[in-house]
Amino acid sequence: MKAILCGTGWRAAFYLRIAEAFPSLLSIEAIFTRSEERRIIFKEKGYNACTDLSEALSFPHDIVIVASGKEGFYPLMRTLGEREEFVLSETTFLSLTEEELKDLSTLKGAVAEQYRYTPLFASSMAACKLIGDVSQLYLSGLHNHHAAAFARDVLHIDSESIRIVSSCDFPSSIVRTGSREGMVVESKMEPYTRKLRILQAGDRLFINDFSSNQYHSYLYGRSFEIRGDRGVVNEREVRYVNEKGFVCVLPFAFHRDVSTGNGSLTLSHVTLGTQVVFRNPFYPANLNDDEIAIAEILRRISSGETYPTIQSGIEDARIGRLL
Numbered sequence: 001m002k003a004i005l006c007g008t009g010w011r012a013a014f015y016l017r018i019a020e021a022f023p024s025l026l027s028i029e030a031i032f033t034r035s036e037e038r039r040i041i042f043k044e045k046g047y048n049a050c051t052d053l054s055e056a057l058s059f060p061h062d063i064v065i066v067a068s069g070k071e072g073f074y075p076l077m078r079t080l081g082e083r084e085e086f087v088l089s090e091t092t093f094l095s096l097t098e099e100e101l102k103d104l105s106t107l108k109g110a111v112a113e114q115y116r117y118t119p120l121f122a123s124s125m126a127a128c129k130l131i132g133d134v135s136q137l138y139l140s141g142l143h144n145h146h147a148a149a150f151a152r153d154v155l156h157i158d159s160e161s162i163r164i165v166s167s168c169d170f171p172s173s174i175v176r177t178g179s180r181e182g183m184v185v186e187s188k189m190e191p192y193t194r195k196l197r198i199l200q201a202g203d204r205l206f207i208n209d210f211s212s213n214q215y216h217s218y219l220y221g222r223s224f225e226i227r228g229d230r231g232v233v234n235e236r237e238v239r240y241v242n243e244k245g246f247v248c249v250l251p252f253a254f255h256r257d258v259s260t261g262n263g264s265l266t267l268s269h270v271t272l273g274t275q276v277v278f279r280n281p282f283y284p285a286n287l288n289d290d291e292i293a294i295a296e297i298l299r300r301i302s303s304g305e306t307y308p309t310i311q312s313g314i315e316d317a318r319i320g321r322l323l
Contacts, residue, residue, distance in 0.1 A: 001025070001026055001027070001062045001063050001298065001301070001302050002027050002029045002059075002060055002061045002062050002063070003015070003019075003026055003027065003028055003029060003061055003062065003063045003064070003065050003088075004028075004029060004030050004031075004032060004056050004057055004059060004061045004063075004064045004065070005028050005030070005031045005032070005065045005067065006031075006032045006033075006053075006056075006064060006065065006066045006067065006068045006076060007031075007032075007033070007065075007066065007067035007068035007069065008031060008033045008035070008038040008041075008042060008049075009067070009068070009069060010180075011067035011068070011069065011090055012031075012065075012067040012068075014067070014290065014291055014294050015028065015065055015067060015294070016028065017287070017291055018287070018291055018294060018295045018298065021282070021285040021286070021287060022282065022285065022295065025295065025298055025299060025302065026295075026298055028047065029048065029059040029060060029061050030047070030048040030049070030050060030055075030056045030057075030059040030061075031047050031048065031049045031050070031056070032049075032050055032051075032052075032053050032056035032057075032068075033049060033050075033051060033068075034051060034068075034072070035051070036051055039051050053076075053079065057083070057085070062086065063085075063086050063087070063088055063109075063301070064080055064085045064086070064087050064088070065087075065088045066080070066087055066088070066089045066090055067090050067112075068090075069090075069092070070092050070095055073090075073092045073095075073096075074096055074100050074104070077089060077104050077107065078103065078104065080107070081104065081106070081107045081108075084108065085108070085109075086108050086109050087107055087108065087109035087110075087310065088109055088110050088111075088112060088297070088298070088301065089107075089109060089110070089111050089112065089310055089313065090111075090112050091111055091112060091113050091145050091146070091313055091316070091317075093111075093145065093313050093314050093316070093317035094144055094145050094317045094320050094321065096317070101314045101317065101318070104310065104314065105310070105311055105314055107310045108310075109309070109310050110297060110300075110301055110307045110308055110309060110310065111308050111309065111310050111312060111313030111316075112294055112297060112308075113145075113146065113149045113308045113312070113313055113316060114290055114293035114294050114296075114297060115142060115146050115149065115150060115293065116149060116150065116153055116293075116308070117292070117293035117294075117296040117297065118289045118290065118292065118293045119254060119267055119270050119278050119280070119289055119292065120222070120235060120254075120289070121150060122277075122278050122293075123252055123270045123272065123277045123278040124224070124226065124233050124234075124235070124252075125153060125154065126272075126277040126278065127233050127238045127250075127252075127272055127277060128154065128226060128228065128233060130230070130231060130233075130238055130240045130250075131226070131227070131228030131229075131230050131231035131232060131233055131238065131240050132228040132229040132230030132231065132240075133228055133229045134154060134155065134226055134227065134228040135155070135203055135204055135205065135227065135228065135229070136204070136205045136206075136207075136225075136226070136227035137150075137151055137154050137155055137204075137205070137206050137207070137224065137225070137226055137227070138207045138209070138223075138224060138225040139151065139206070139207070139208050139209065139224045140208075140209040140210065140214075140220070140222065140223045140224065141210070141214060141220070141221070141222030141223060141224065142210070142222070143210060143214075143215065143320075144210075144317075144320035144321070144323045145313070145316040145317050145319075145320035146316075146320075147208050147210065147320070147323055148315075148316040148317075148318075148319035148320040148323065149308070149312075149313075149316045150224075151206045151208075151319070152312075152315070152316065152319070154226055155201065155204040155206060156204075157201035157202075157204050157206070157319075158201070158315065158319075159315055159318035159319050161201040161202055162199050162200070162201040162206070162319060162322065163199065163200060163201070164197060164198070164199055164322055165198045165199060165200050166196075166197075166198040167195075167196060167197050167198070168194075168195075168196045169193055169194075169195050169196075170193065170194040170195075170196070171191065171192075171193050172191070172192060172193070172194060173189045173190060173191045173192065174189070174190065174192060174213075174217070174219065175187055175188070175189060175190075175219070176188050176189065176190040176213075176217075177217050177218040177219055178216040178217055178218050179216050180216060183218065190213060192211050192212045192213040193211070193212045194209070194210075194211045194212075195208075195209075195210050195211070195212070195323070196208070196209050197209075197322065197323050199322060208323050210323065222235060223235055228240075235252075236251060236252060237249055237250060237251045237252060238250045238252075238272060250272050250273035251272075251273070252270060252271070252272055252277075253270065253271045253272075254267060254270050255267065255268050255269050255270065255271065256268065257283075257284065266280075266283065266284060266285065266286045266287065267280050267283070267289065267292070268280055268283045268284070269283075280292055281295075281296065281299065282295050282296075
């Protein structure tokens with residue numbers, strides 16, 4: 001696909017790396033940035049970089065990728081909608097008003113809600129067929145709309161039926177171990193808030209447990225428990241009752257291989273016992289788990305398969321507000 005990329009920050013870096021690894025899947029025809037300094041930097045790197053949106057959109061393209069952050073998100077999306085562009089949007093709907101959400105609900109395109117396609121969460125959802133009817137989810141590790149997207153996939157709930165049963169915002173502190181830039185070894189304390197939400201949608205229960213510093217801490221990790229009437233799935237294993245009435249325990253194994261040339265590890269597949277439950281379609285390219293997932297969304301758009309729509313991203317935001 002030929003794409004116009006709106007944005008030059010860390011969000012845009014995912015797409016630049018994917019385009020470099022798989023030019024047959026994604027070709028960045030032009031980059032739109034509001035910063036003249038960034039425009040010059042990317043121009044020197046060989047990209048068609050513009051500070052004028054119309055100029056960027058004048059290059060032949062199939063899709064416009066919005067990866068520019070919260071600032072100016074709504075007017076940019078509205079402009080692209082008026083121009084009837086097919087958009088792959090970042091998940092920045094949470095901060096919008098209900099009126100703005102309704103205004104964007106008719107846009108053509110997809111939302112980069114990638115967690116459902118990451119090896120960890122895709123494998124866990126594939127294993128749910130072993131545990132019968134799923135009615136409960138405990139989740140610790142995903143922020144608001146991302147948590148809502150996973151809960152909607154697992155529990156099949158919507159914003160119309162879900163309600164908060166109980167909640168708690170608990171202030172605390174812990175040793176700071178990380179930031180967006182990477183690991184921190186200062187051993188200083190940092191304040192944070194742990195947000196607990198218990199929600200119910202009919203006969204479905206969703207418990208969300210998220211800390212404000214969770215993405216940048218090396219202490220918490222991600223954990224979840226999906227409960228069905230015949231077993232439980234968590235981030236490590238599946239425990240279920242088989243057809244003979246015996247309890248079986250199957251561990252997940254994430255198989256990673258050394259990428260030629262740089263010595264880093266890339267995931268090839270995930271097994272549950274002896275069964276492969278996730279296969280990396282982009283192996284052996286050196287993509288991290290998030291990049292694998294975003295590349296999968298691009299592949300789905302290109303091949304005409306189902307993908308998370310902008311409308312589903314808006315629904316995630318509506319539930320995410322409760323979290």
